[in-house]
Amino acid sequence: MSLAVLDPVIHAPNRLQICCMLASVDTIDFATLREALDVSESVLSKHIKTLEEAGYLKVSKSPSEGRLRTWTALTSTGRKAVKGHLAALKAMMEGVPGV
Numbered sequence: 001m002s003l004a005v006l007d008p009v010i011h012a013p014n015r016l017q018i019c020c021m022l023a024s025v026d027t028i029d030f031a032t033l034r035e036a037l038d039v040s041e042s043v044l045s046k047h048i049k050t051l052e053e054a055g056y057l058k059v060s061k062s063p064s065e066g067r068l069r070t071w072t073a074l075t076s077t078g079r080k081a082v083k084g085h086l087a088a089l090k091a092m093m094e095g096v097p098g099v
Contacts, residue, residue: 017037019056
């Protein structure tokens, strides 16, 4: 069993929120993520690229309603990383008296 550790790739607030949103679904489209995070397209693109380069996120494009839509999904590596990161956060909280 691996130790729960904070993952610096996931730890940035927007990337953590992206990963948590994707952890409960198969895919989410770019526009939904952008609206949920309330960030610009360029900011979201940068976070998605960072997660994709780490092997945590898969990006695909498909036509929908006459437009090309971008879809994101966690990879199995990404799901494991998110679980480990959240376990590390939980362990930190449990180690703090009064929390």
